[in-house]
Amino acid sequence: MYKYQSSKNSGAKSWILQRITGLALVVLMLGHYILMHYSPDSGHTYEAVLTRMQFSWYRIIDLLFVTLAMYHGLNGLWGIFRDYKLAPWLRISIISVLVILGVAFTAWAYNIIFSIPYVHNIALLL
Numbered sequence: 848m849y850k851y852q853s854s855k856n857s858g859a860k861s862w863i864l865q866r867i868t869g870l871a872l873v874v875l876m877l878g879h880y881i882l883m884h885y886s887p888d889s890g891h892t893y894e895a896v897l898t899r900m901q902f903s904w905y906r907i908i909d910l911l912f913v914t915l916a917m918y919h920g921l922n923g924l925w926g927i928f929r930d931y932k933l934a935p936w937l938r939i940s941i942i943s944v945l946v947i948l949g950v951a952f953t954a955w956a957y958n959i960i961f962s963i964p965y966v967h968n969i970a971l972l973l
Contacts, residue, residue, distance in 0.1 A: 858929065861922055868919040875912050900963045913956040921949045 883889050890896075899905050928941050 868915045917953045921945050
């Protein structure tokens with residue numbers, strides 16, 4: 848028999864956020880490709896990355912990219928698992944593992960981004 852699911856339990860918010868983060872990731876990915884790979888002058892050496900990361904906008908973009916990608920990927924995985932009728936204990940176990948992995952890998956990426964030092968005299972890098 849059909850049981851009405853309110854929008855709170857239907858996954859509608861998750862579905863909408865999946866589309867929004869997907870669109871944002873496409874825009875960020877195109878910007879990343881143009882900035883980092885389209886021009887051979889962009890440089891992939893440590894010095895080039897260090898110079899780029901002296902500008903806070905690059906750090907903000909990287910943080911946004913990591914956060915959106917992690918949410919989008921893990922939300923997609925959870926959507927796949929949610930399609931199956933899982934036992935409550937298994938559903939809780941899966942979402943717990945996904946949340947723990949998401950927080951751990953996002954924290955690791957944040958740590959890497961924030962560990963890149965600011966150089967007070969940028970003229971030394973150029």
